[in-house]
Amino acid sequence: MKSLNDLGIKQSKAIYWASGIVSICGIIFEVLFGAAGSYILGDGVKQYTLTISLFLTGMGIGASISERVTKNLITSFIWIEYAIGLIGGFSTFLFFGVTAFLPGGTDAIFLYSITLIIGGLTGLELPILIRKANEIGVTLSKSTARVLFSDYAGGLIGGLLFAFYLRPEFGLVKTAFMVALINVGVALWVLYYFKKEIARFRLHLISGASIFLILLSGVFWGDEVAFTFEQKLYRDPIIYHDQTDYQQIILTKEQGDVRLFLDGQLQMSSTDEYRYHETLVHPAVASVKDPEDVLVLGGGDGLVLRELWKYDDIQHVDLVDLDPAVVELANTNYDLLELNGDSFSDPRVNVQHADAFSYLEEADGFWDVIIVDLPDPNNESLNKLYTLQFYQLIRNHLNPGGAVMIQSTSPTFATDVYWTIDYTVQQAGLHTENLHVDIPSFGDWGFVMAKREEIADVVDTIELKAETRFLDDEVLQGLTVFGKDIDREIENQDGESFDYQPNTLIEPILLQMYERAWQTY
Numbered sequence: 001m002k003s004l005n006d007l008g009i010k011q012s013k014a015i016y017w018a019s020g021i022v023s024i025c026g027i028i029f030e031v032l033f034g035a036a037g038s039y040i041l042g043d044g045v046k047q048y049t050l051t052i053s054l055f056l057t058g059m060g061i062g063a064s065i066s067e068r069v070t071k072n073l074i075t076s077f078i079w080i081e082y083a084i085g086l087i088g089g090f091s092t093f094l095f096f097g098v099t100a101f102l103p104g105g106t107d108a109i110f111l112y113s114i115t116l117i118i119g120g121l122t123g124l125e126l127p128i129l130i131r132k133a134n135e136i137g138v139t140l141s142k143s144t145a146r147v148l149f150s151d152y153a154g155g156l157i158g159g160l161l162f163a164f165y166l167r168p169e170f171g172l173v174k175t176a177f178m179v180a181l182i183n184v185g186v187a188l189w190v191l192y193y194f195k196k197e198i199a200r201f202r203l204h205l206i207s208g209a210s211i212f213l214i215l216l217s218g219v220f221w222g223d224e225v226a227f228t229f230e231q232k233l234y235r236d237p238i239i240y241h242d243q244t245d246y247q248q249i250i251l252t253k254e255q256g257d258v259r260l261f262l263d264g265q266l267q268m269s270s271t272d273e274y275r276y277h278e279t280l281v282h283p284a285v286a287s288v289k290d291p292e293d294v295l296v297l298g299g300g301d302g303l304v305l306r307e308l309w310k311y312d313d314i315q316h317v318d319l320v321d322l323d324p325a326v327v328e329l330a331n332t333n334y335d336l337l338e339l340n341g342d343s344f345s346d347p348r349v350n351v352q353h354a355d356a357f358s359y360l361e362e363a364d365g366f367w368d369v370i371i372v373d374l375p376d377p378n379n380e381s382l383n384k385l386y387t388l389q390f391y392q393l394i395r396n397h398l399n400p401g402g403a404v405m406i407q408s409t410s411p412t413f414a415t416d417v418y419w420t421i422d423y424t425v426q427q428a429g430l431h432t433e434n435l436h437v438d439i440p441s442f443g444d445w446g447f448v449m450a451k452r453e454e455i456a457d458v459v460d461t462i463e464l465k466a467e468t469r470f471l472d473d474e475v476l477q478g479l480t481v482f483g484k485d486i487d488r489e490i491e492n493q494d495g496e497s498f499d500y501q502p503n504t505l506i507e508p509i510l511l512q513m514y515e516r517a518w519q520t521y
Helices: 002-041 044-068 073-089 091-101 106-136 140-193 201-231 273-286 303-308 324-332 334-340 356-362 380-386 388-396 415-427 473-478 509-518
Strands: 238-243 248-254 257-262 265-269 293-298 316-320 349-352 367-373 398-407 431-439 443-451
Touching: 002 044, 002 073, 002 091, 002 106, 002 140, 044 106, 044 380, 073 091, 073 106, 073 140, 073 201, 091 106, 091 140, 091 201, 140 201, 140 238, 201 238, 238 324, 248 324, 248 334, 257 334, 265 273, 273 303, 273 367, 273 398, 273 431, 273 443, 293 303, 293 356, 303 316, 303 334, 303 367, 324 334, 356 380, 356 388, 380 388, 380 509, 388 398, 388 415, 398 415, 415 431, 415 443, 415 509
Parallel strands: 293 316, 293 367, 316 349, 367 398
Antiparallel strands: 238 248, 248 257, 257 265, 398 443, 431 443
């Protein structure tokens, strides 16, 4: 009897350990699907909301189905882990393949289906383990409490592992295979631990070992194959690829055209980036008398700096870019160095890696020119950099007589988004002037220029003295003219004038507006 009790204690401990480990795997898969959806489908908040909701719904369905599992509990658990290993391991790998080769919309259906399936299988695990612990001799209340404790504690560990280690170190594809290996490894361990009560032990062992080897091959070669899938998402060959703590960086090149992508979004093309950067920099700088101190928010590729160094009056530039990897790439990659003219080597620049919002909250300096070169507001973290509160911070750090220039997405493709940004800047207490320029790789692109003083007709008084490839005084004046179909007085679908509201932290209206605007492009 004593030996049986000892065995029961050991088996119950094995069950608790198994529940904790598979819970870690479950939470990692849950957030992994959210991250994959954010990268491919955009709108991180929406994708995480959907994947978490679907995963939890799947768990509920799985828990309900578990009532029907009454025999061979350990064998059932083992094959559930095998299934999670195979499906979860290949999930992101196949997601990239579906995105690359199948029609639009299929990728979303695939991701949400996989999320629901893995959630369902995860929901099967715990009730089976609780029932097995109870079968061994542990009281139901104690087995439930201990298994659930292992589950919740494992969830915390899994979330931290994914956010701070797995995703930045291994990326989405390799992480899925590695976590799947853990699921199958737990199944093999449990199989061995309970082998005396499992029929056809060798069959289960061979099956698990085979799945383990398949997944192991995915760890070593999955990224390489998935890379060919990802290449299909880009027009030109990928020459640089990196997954940083903050974003995915892609550099492509074909026939001299170098393109930079961050999280799948085009940031610049070497064939026409000068049109964008000349418009972003020169009107603001030229409108300020004796500009000495400049703040650049974003601009980690060094192209804004290249334009700024054309002014001898500029004495100091603070450049704030969140991701050190972007600046490092701009400092080391031959193609980017050729484009930016090794602009970071100028001693007048002070580079800081921080969130632009947080930086302005803590800064105590003032600048003559502030250049806002940040990605479009396509997620929550970027949206805050287009809010009333952010523009108020900019106003508070702008010297009298100074100027701000903000990249503000496309007034043609996202008309209401552009004018909402302009309206939000005005509500921050700044006067604005609107410009837009045709950039072949982007299309028609908009900018909002702002000052603390009245800015009407300021463009007519600007004299551009810096050397440029595109911009001159006459062209600059033309950039302020908007066609009737994209001007401020646009109408909504009901034929009524669009009712502008400021974009704020509490009411981030720009997010849905932006998503709707770009759905048809």
